[in-house]
Amino acid sequence: MLLSLMIFIPLLGMITVLLLPRESEELVKRVALLFTLIPLALAVALFVSYDRSIAGTQYVVNVPWIEAFNIQYHIGIDGLSVTLLLLTALLGPICVIASWRNIEKGIKAYMALFLLLETGMLGFFAALDLFLFYVFFELTLLPMYFLIGVWGGPRREYAAIKFFLYTLFGSVLMLVAMIAVYLNSGASGARTFDIPTLITLAATEGHALNDLNFQIWVFLGFFIGFAVKVPIFPFHTWLPDAHVEAPTAISVILAGILLKMGTYGLVRVNMAMFPQGMDFFCNGTGTWGNSLAILGFINIVYGSFCALAQTDFKKLVAYSSIGHMGFVILGLAARNTEGVTGALLQMFNHGVISGMLFLLVGVLYDRAHHREINGFGGLGAKMPIYTGITTLAFMASLGLPGLSGFVGEALSLLGAYDKFKMLTILSTIGIVVGAAYFLWTLQRVFLGTLNPKYEALPEINGREILTLAPLGILTIVLGIWPNFAIDMFRESVTNLISVLEAI
């Protein structure tokens, strides 16, 4: 019940917002905030009451929905999803607050869409029925399309359509794979979309789902669907455009949650359901045995080098996301405890850190109305607190030990080294380049003599600090004591690894 409430309260919020008069903008914002704060409160309750000692799903609700196709409203969370669910609930109110002043038109529609988006994301992470999973996956797509396409920057429509088509392209393949899985899951009438059931079936010797060839093909179908979301090279080019055009809060959601939907899907479906297919692509032997790790490596190095060349602050952060998601892919490809734990941690931490980065870019953009890195200079003297927080976020993102980014990155690499020595060593290039682009940006924006144009730039204000502080604190706390996160998924990871090793 807790989980269902969490998922649908934002939807209720959307209805409420839509019923409010268009003129009362303050009221709209407050209502929207309220309806994102309730899921956050529920998330806190969930964080407290979540049983960390079991690997299976909790807070399960399983009622028939579309009985004709044996589709259930089956939700629940386990270690693989819980942290992302909490992250979504946390970023919700932060994004509403971040949108408080800088959404100039149609705040009502904006907030309504945002709330719908939140329902989609929360539902996606909780869904345990493949059909439901797909519905929520698609449910995030449309609000996002409008949020970028209406409230975005100058090239918003191009970016929105590109985002939409790209994702749709992926999800069509995913849909096909899903239907194939459904049709092969049993005889007519006994077919199912239920994820736990499918996992059991896929592990049953002799079952159609257990067939290696079948697994490879459906793996590919799902993989491309998720790869677009992650995004994995070469499906990534929607990301820089979408980020650059999207308003600040939407960029935060995009980087913080939407990218994680891709990697989460890889874990939930590709790894857990098709361990043989997974094995085919990352067992280190044969033509395809290194392919997933190679994609991770390409993401890391390619993303980092592209980021180094950017002069648009936001585009730089966008490309850095591509690089950082590469560590997740690399960790997952390792299929061992360190690698998968690292990947899950990195997913959560990247959500927090990239959220901070986009909020910070937004703070600067709201003041200077441009994002050209070379157009600033010396802001450190003018905005010491802003500079301090940015330094923290940059350091966290470039993997400074003591901050959260390091732990996930290091564990992913440690895990990957065990399986893919050369690729892992080559991937460490990304660590140096990552430091290079962040430090270079830090220098160009904050160090040196103050650009006289920005003599009067006001320091970061209380509202903005409010959005950044929780994320900053999380970055530090999880850097020092990552167990707060790891405790929640340790058992599930152990369980997943045993499934992967059982084949």
Added chain:
Amino acid sequence: MVIPLISLILLCPLAAFAIFGLLGLAKRSFPRQDYLSTAAMLIALGCSLLLLQEVVPDPEPHTLKWLSLGSVTFSMGFYLDSVTAIMLIVVTLVSSLVHIFSMGYMHGDPRYPRFFAFLSLFSFSMLFLVVSDNLLGIYIGWELVGLCSYLLIGFWFEKDSAANACKKAFLTTRVGDVGMFIGMMMLFTKFDTLSLYGEGGIFAQAASQLNTGDMVWLSVAGVLIFCGAVGKSAQVPLHTWLPDAMEGPTPVSALIHAATMVAAGVYLTARMFPILTETSSLVIAYVGGITAIVAATIAIVRFDIKRVLAYSTVSQLGYMMLGIGAGSYVAGLFHLTTHAFFKALLFLGSGSVIHAFHAMHAHAHDDEHGHGDDDAHAHEHDGNHASEHVIGSEIPPDQDMRNMGGLRHKMPITFLTMLIATLSISGVPFIFSGFWSKDAILGGVLGRAMEWNSVHHYLLFGIALFAAGITAFYMFRLIFMTFFGEPRNQEMHDMAHESPKTMTVPLIVLAVLSFPVVNTLWFNADYVTPPEQAHLHAPEHAYVSPDSKVGEAGLPFSLFGISEAVAAEEAGHDTHGAHADDAHHGHHGPAHTIAMVLSIIVAGLGILLSWLFYHKRSLSAASVATTFRPIYNVLWHKYYFDEFYDGVLVALTVWKSRLFAQFDGTIVDGIVNGVGKVTRDFLAVFVGVFDNRIVDGLVNQVAQVTWSIGGRVRRIQTGAIQTYLFVVLAGIVLLILIFRAL
């Protein structure tokens, strides 16, 4: 008592920083951050002294599970042996003195509180590094000191040179750190732990599990870990960041870039001593030896007082590495300690000189301020003065030794204390600590050379000896140019004055520490004993025939021509290695006597030449420079390392990144857009038929796509969205109802 004391040592400086950070978020600051930070450091110093009594031989680490992930556990913990205890005292003592010195030196800086907060953060990180019992903890401390170094080098970030220098420092050391991280991954994959000590630790496992076939692997791992030290301790070829780091305030140079952080690399290498093999040791020794000579020769031709000291630091760090690489574990660490004191003293002394000239600027340019000290330092980051005095030089005038001279009368305390440090670093015999520690290294290298009859070690000894002579030369050059002779810049000279007590007292304390009396811990042979090296225990691999020499099993041994030593080891005699290096109880007394005599001679020669060149002036430096113009040019350009890095490596990286970005924008995205365009044109024919008919909620999205593809949605209106949302909502409700009914 160990755990509470160590915790207190760590928490005090951390708290001092945390208070600054938290108040800063609320746009406030603690009124006396300087007192707060200094007090924290003094408490840490007190605790470190108390800890001396807690040292036991072969201690167990105190650990705590940090991360446990199913099958693997990462622990964090403290390890307190005699080396840790001594390092703790060195760090807290130098740090305390630098804190006190900074109260005078940084007085009046607009970011005065921040400076102390950063010093606190640095001290915490450094101490964490020192007490950690595992590689992960060391790595965390390692990167955090790097961050602090970055923040403090760039403390006056308005200066472009400082902004460049801090970035360079961070990135250069990170290159080394990546090597270190790869080494850690190798060790972790083999041993499933990153803890060094205790039963399941890396050292115990390496000693018990590895056989000779693993030695190549272990050598590679050792060299990779050493890469981290190459970056942090500014060894060739990653040394170029350290001289640039002199852009930071001088107390920072003394604390971070002379006494502690840069020595962390040496400390790490010493900590790794048990898993160093013959091969990796030799690599370390060569890197150290080459660094010692390269940096020393560059120092000869520098005019910036701080750069001379920076190159001197690089050179001395090379010495320490050489010592450890040659198996002289105790000597390397001993030199680390003595160097920490005398080099911190030299830097603080140079700071005192710079400070004296600053006051001049304050008086000369800003008469309305009654006392020069008040805002003297606001000027230090104001680089405009450079061009006024030395045209065509980047050296700030107050750091240029060509503007100095005759200062010994003006600044007697600074002069005397710096002279003591110079005598110590130059290796003036018997009464100065530097002599003993340097001699321990030289003796150790020569001892190993004689014992193994190894050409490599003879060569390294020669290099080290030569570098010792040069060290004496350039250090006395500094003293003569700064404190002797006639003032070269009368205006600046007239304004110079002795520094306030907050600055001179630390100088005096450090001068006392430059005498061997306080370094007795190292002379007590039982107090610090070198750990045994794992490769000495490695049993033969099963498939190596019993007759064959162990040295041939691991190819690099014989490659480096030292297989006799290994063969001797095979016989089971501890003829060399672990215990042989001790300065006073070693097996090669003659080596030490020879080294001592030779080092006294070269030091004397160096000082004599320096005196002839820079004091008596019977020899002319200028004419020598002209005669050996090509050599002089190479030295002046620092062997062209920077030119190579900036012109080739950095340029290549930036070029590559542009290439990638262009590839991304034109090729990858071009394909995407191309596909999109083709699809749109192709589909446009079909969609016209469908678009109006598709209203079903389930396929609503498909409709949207076809709409957009068909170019029907020209402008997305917010009004339309609300309608859309209601449709979606209605669709969802309908879906639920209808399908439930089915």
